Amino acid sequence: MSSNRTWLSSVLFLDIVGYSRHSIENQIRVKDHFNSVITNSIDCLSDEDSVKLDTGDGIAICYLGDPEDILYLAIGLRNAFMRSAENCEMAYSVRSGINLGPVKIVEDINGQRNMIGDAINVAQRIMAFAQPDQLLVSRSYFDVVNAISENYEDMFNYIGMHEDKHVRKHAVYEVLNDANALKLIEAGPRHIIETTAPVVDLNQEHLESAQTHLAAYIGPMAKLLVERAAKQASSVNELYLLLAEEIDVAENRKAFLSMAGK
Structure with missing residues (x-):
């Protein structure tokens, strides 16, 4: 242009x-x-x-x-x-x-x-x-x-x-x-x-995927943290944003957030 x-x-x-x-x-x-x-x-x-x-x-x-x-x-x-x-x-x-x-x-x-x-x-x-x-x-x-x-x-x-x-x-x-x-x-x-607009339905598949992705960075605590975050989140993106706060390294947080919905 x-x-x-x-x-x-x-x-x-x-x-x-x-x-x-x-x-x-x-x-x-x-x-x-x-x-x-x-x-x-x-x-x-x-x-x-x-x-x-x-x-x-x-x-x-x-x-x-x-x-x-x-x-x-x-x-x-x-x-x-x-x-x-x-x-x-x-x-x-x-x-x-x-x-x-x-x-x-x-x-x-x-x-x-x-x-x-x-x-x-x-x-x-x-x-x-x-x-x-x-x-x-x-x-x-x-x-x-x-x-x-x-x-x-x-x-x-x-x-x-x-x-x-x-x-x-x-x-x-x-x-x-x-x-x-x-x-x-x-x-x-x-x-x-x-x-x-938020995706309201967080199904078990979403939670299991988030747990798997998060566990790669913080280990076994991922299961408990996903269960807690699922009570607050109204969409997959919001779930991942909440969980990303538990990851200390910036590059790892970015990589984790890129997995939302995958």
């Missing part, structure tokens, strides 16, 4: 709250868990239409496709991180912001696609206004999504004008965490639902 062309992109910015206050060891554990949740969810966005930028303490996702897709994804991620905070020993919160605006696609020093532009800057500032576990959107994104369908009107709550550190004012809307958001996820596009 030519770097001279300007694209209209939806940008989702996510940030781990208080990441820098963790010890280095805990930063590694938190980021590993954060990355695993993100990786399990963003496969629904085609590589052709999206660019994912690691920001160190979070991620920016620029998407050239249907603006609604980012909303479904953002709600699914918010809910996934909130469930994880309730169930995981290493609890942390994530804040999120969405904006719609202009970007240019460029090539970075490693020859990878990157994006620059005001859409990314504003998405980061919208996210910065958010509280832990809160999802906010800009006026430009709200206007576009709300024009697509009247079904979205009750999902947003206008929370006022916010001024950033550059004295630039932004009209900000909150995506409510209520029954309307749940209905949106349930009625959404299948390629988004399949990656964000």
Whole structure:
């Protein structure tokens, strides 16, 4: 794609709250868990239409496709991180912001696609206004999504004008965490639902596979830990995320998480 062309992109910015206050060891554990949740969810966005930028303490996702897709994804991620905070020993919160605006696609020093532009800057500032576990959107994104369908009107709550550190004012809307958001996820596009909605049925085969995979790293204790985690998890991915906390070595945790569902 030519770097001279300007694209209209939806940008989702996510940030781990208080990441820098963790010890280095805990930063590694938190980021590993954060990355695993993100990786399990963003496969629904085609590589052709999206660019994912690691920001160190979070991620920016620029998407050239249907603006609604980012909303479904953002709600699914918010809910996934909130469930994880309730169930995981290493609890942390994530804040999120969405904006719609202009970007240019460029090539970075490693020859990878990157994006620059005001859409990314504003998405980061919208996210910065958010509280832990809160999802906010800009006026430009709200206007576009709300024009697509009247079904979205009750999902947003206008929370006022916010001024950033550059004295630039932004009209900000909150995506409510209520029954309307749940209905949106349930009625959404299948390629988004399949990656964000929990798989409720954890059968014996799932538990036995998880026990086998976990035992390779921690030994006989795997059986007891799987039984405990199964009482809290509502999906295979969530089960593996809970169990991954028991693995000390980062590379081993990553390898274990890659086995989810296999």
